Amino acid sequence: LVLTLVLAESSIELVPREIVKHPAVLNWARRKKKDPGQLILDQTYHYPAMKKLGVDPQRGRPDISHLCLLAALGSPLNLNGELSCLVHTRDNKLVRVDPKTRLPRNTDRFVALLEQLYEQGAVPKNGPHLLSLEHASLGSLVSAVDSDSVVALTTQGKSMPMHAVADELARRRKPLLLVGGFSGGHFSKQALGLAKEAYKIDRRGLDASTVVARAVYDYERAIGIGEA
Amino acid sequence: LVLTLVLAESSIELVPREIVKHPAVLNWARRKKKDPGQLILDQTYHYPAMKKLGVDPQRGRPDISHLCLLAALGSPLNLNGELSCLVHTRDNKLVRVDPKTRLPRNTDRFVALLEQLYEQGAVPKNGPHLLSLEHASLGSLVSAVDSDSVVALTTQGKSMPMHAVADELARRRKPLLLVGGFSGGHFSKQALGLAKEAYKIDRRGLDASTVVARAVYDYERAIGIGEA
Numbered sequence: 001l002v003l004t005l006v007l008a009e010s011s012i013e014l015v016p017r018e019i020v021k022h023p024a025v026l027n028w029a030r031r032k033k034k035d036p037g038q039l040i041l042d043q044t045y046h047y048p049a050m051k052k053l054g055v056d057p058q059r060g061r062p063d064i065s066h067l068c069l070l071a072a073l074g075s076p077l078n079l080n081g082e083l084s085c086l087v088h089t090r091d092n093k094l095v096r097v098d099p100k101t102r103l104p105r106n107t108d109r110f111v112a113l114l115e116q117l118y119e120q121g122a123v124p125k126n127g128p129h130l131l132s133l134e135h136a137s138l139g140s141l142v143s144a145v146d147s148d149s150v151v152a153l154t155t156q157g158k159s160m161p162m163h164a165v166a167d168e169l170a171r172r173r174k175p176l177l178l179v180g181g182f183s184g185g186h187f188s189k190q191a192l193g194l195a196k197e198a199y200k201i202d203r204r205g206l207d208a209s210t211v212v213a214r215a216v217y218d219y220e221r222a223i224g225i226g227e228a
Numbered sequence: 229l230v231l232t233l234v235l236a237e238s239s240i241e242l243v244p245r246e247i248v249k250h251p252a253v254l255n256w257a258r259r260k261k262k263d264p265g266q267l268i269l270d271q272t273y274h275y276p277a278m279k280k281l282g283v284d285p286q287r288g289r290p291d292i293s294h295l296c297l298l299a300a301l302g303s304p305l306n307l308n309g310e311l312s313c314l315v316h317t318r319d320n321k322l323v324r325v326d327p328k329t330r331l332p333r334n335t336d337r338f339v340a341l342l343e344q345l346y347e348q349g350a351v352p353k354n355g356p357h358l359l360s361l362e363h364a365s366l367g368s369l370v371s372a373v374d375s376d377s378v379v380a381l382t383t384q385g386k387s388m389p390m391h392a393v394a395d396e397l398a399r400r401r402k403p404l405l406l407v408g409g410f411s412g413g414h415f416s417k418q419a420l421g422l423a424k425e426a427y428k429i430d431r432r433g434l435d436a437s438t439v440v441a442r443a444v445y446d447y448e449r450a451i452g453i454g455e456a
Contacts, residue, residue: 044334063333070295074435105291106272107334163449207302213441221391 003077003175003219004084004145005212007068008138008152008191010181011061012089014118015039015046022049032112040114044107058185059090065181066110067209069103075216080225083216086141087181093118094136101130142194147176150195153215154180154187155205157198165199166218179211231305231403231447232312232373233440235296236366236380236419238409239289240317242346243267243274250277260340268342272335286413287318293409294338295437297331303444308453311444314369315409321346322364329358370422375404378423381443382408382415383433385426393427394446407439 019025020036028045029036041060043050050057065087077083078099087095095117104110113123113131122129142150149172151165169175178195180187184205192198201211247253248264256273257264269288271278278285293315305311306327315323323345332338341351341359350357370378377400379393397403406423408415412433420426429439 044332044337061333067295067298067333070435071299071438071441074438076430076432076434079432104272105289105295105335108336109272202304204304204307206304207298210299210302210441213299213438214445217442217445 001170001223002082002084003169003177003216004086004147005072005177005179005216006138006141007065007085007087007181007208007212008178009187010065010087010089011059011183012065012087012093012095012114012181013041013059013091015041016055019046019049019053019055022046022053024049034115038115038119040111040118042111058182061183062111062114063107064183064208066103066107067207068179068181068212069097070105071209071213072216073097073099073101073103075213075220076225077216077220082223082225088136088138088141090182092135092137094134094141096129096132096134098128098130138191139194142176145174145176147174148172149174149197150176150178152178152187152192152195152198153201153211154192154198155200156186156192157200159203160199160201162201162214163218163221165201166215166222168197169219170222177215179208179215181208183208229398229451230310230312231397231405231444232314232375233300233405233407233444234366234369235293235313235315235409235436235440236406237415238293238315238317239287239411240293240315240321240323240342240409241269241287241319243269244283247274247277247281247283250274250281252277262343266343266347268339268346270339286410289411290339290342291335292411292436294331294335295435296407296409296440297325298333299437299441300444301325301327301329301331303441303448304453305444305448310451310453316364316366316369318410320363320365322362322369324357324360324362326356326358366419367422370404373402373404375402376400377402377425378404378406380406380415380420380423380426381429381439382420382426383428384414384420385428387431388427388429390429390442391446391449393429394443394450397447398450405443407436407443409436411436
C-alpha cells in the first residue's frame with residue numbers, strides 16, 4: 001500500500017548560462033566558494049540577475065520542494081515506510097529520496113545539499129545514498145513506477161475534496177500522486193497528459209507543501225493509519 | 229468561529245550572554261553586519277558555540293516557528309480570516325502575526341525578519357504592523373484571549389485522533405490551541421497547567437509543523453470550510 005508522491009516539474013536547476021556572469025551570482029558564488037555554474041538557482045539571492053536578464057521569475061524556487069519534502073518525510077505515513085518521495089525537476093532531473101533521510105530544516109543548508117548532489121550524483125557519495133540524482137523525464141519516471149492510477153492535483157482539475165481523492169487512491173494497487181513543485185503556474189500540457197485524473201482540492205491555489213501535507217494525511221486516514 | 233493558535237514556549241531568543249563572544253557568533257555577526265547581541269540564536273550557525281558553552285541544544289530553533297507559521301498562514305482557514313496566530317517564546321515574548329502576512333520562505337530571511345522585529349518592536353516599523361513584539365507570559369496571553377477551551381497537543385496528553393479533537397474545538401465559542409514551538413522536549417509544567425485538556429494525536433512525537441497543518445485542516449473540516 002505504498003503511495004508514490006512525485007513533486008513534478010519542480011523549480012530546481014543550476015544557475016542558467018545567461019546569468020552566470022551577473023554580479024549578484026558572482027558574489028554569491030564567491031561567498032559560497034563555488035564555481036557560479038555549480039550553484040542552484042535561488043530567487044532569494046539571484047532575483048536581481050534573473051530580473052535584469054529576463055529569466056522567468058517562477059524559476060529558482062528550491063524552497064518549495066524543501067517544504068514539500070519536510071511535510072512528506074515527517075508524516076506517520078513515511079515513518080511507517082508507506083510513502084515513496086521523488087522530485088522531478090523542470091530540467092528533467094530526478095532526485096530519489098531515501099525515506100529515512102532527515103533533511104536540514106534550514107533552506108540554505110538544503111540548497112547546499114542539492115549543490116552537492118548535482119556535483120556528486122549522490123549524497124553521501126559513498127555508502128547507502130540518502131539522495132541520488134539521475135536524468136529522467138516525467139514520462140519515463142511515471143512508466144517506471146507502473147502505477148494503476150496516476151492522479152494530478154491542480155486547480156485545472158475537477159473539483160473534489162482531498163479526502164475523497166484519497167479514498168480513491170487507497171482503492172488502487174499502486175497509486176501515484178503528482179503535485180507541482182512550483183509556485184503560481186500550472187503543469188505543462190505534457191505533464192498533465194500523463195495523469196489519468198486531475199483534481200482541484202480547493203478553489204484557491206494552495207501552497208504545494210499544504211497540498212502535500214493534506215494529501216498524505218488524508219491518505220493515511222483512508223488506509224487507516226496514524227490514529228494514536 | 230475564529231481559532232486561536234498559539235505556538236507556545238517557542239525556541240526563539242536573542243543570543244544569550246554566555247556565548248556572545250564565541251568566534252562562531254562573532255563571525256556570524258560580522259557577516260550580517262550586526263551586533264552579536266542583536267542576533268537571534270540559531271542552532272544552524274551557533275551550534276559550536278552552544279555546544280562548547282553548554283547551552284541546551286534544544287534552544288535556537290527559529291526554523292520550527294517558521295515552518296509552523298508557513299503551514300498556518302497558507303491554510304484556507306487563515307485565508308478565510310478564521311485563524312489567529314500567535315508565537316509565544318521561551319523568554320516570554322509574544323509575536324503577533326497579521327493574518328495577511330506573507331512570510332519569506334527562506335529560513336535565514338525569516339530569522340533576519342525576527343532580528344528586525346526584536347530591534348524595532350514591529351515590522352514594518354511605521355504603518356500597519358505585520359509582526360509586532362511585546363513582553364507577555366503564556367499565562368497572561370491565555371487570559372487575554374478569554375477562551376472557553378484551552379487545548380494543548382502533546383505526547384503527554386490523552387490519546388485522541390486529531391479530527392476528534394477538532395470536532396470538540398469546533399463546538400466551543402472561542403477555542404485556543406497550544407502547540408509547542410520546540411523540538412524534542414515537552415511543555416513546562418506551568419504551560420501544561422494552563423490547558424484544560426491535553427491530547428496526543430499520534431503515538432510518535434510529530435514535527436510541530438505537521439501538528440499545526442493537521443490541526444488546522446481538521447478544524448476546517450469540522451466547521452465545514454475548505455471544500456472545493
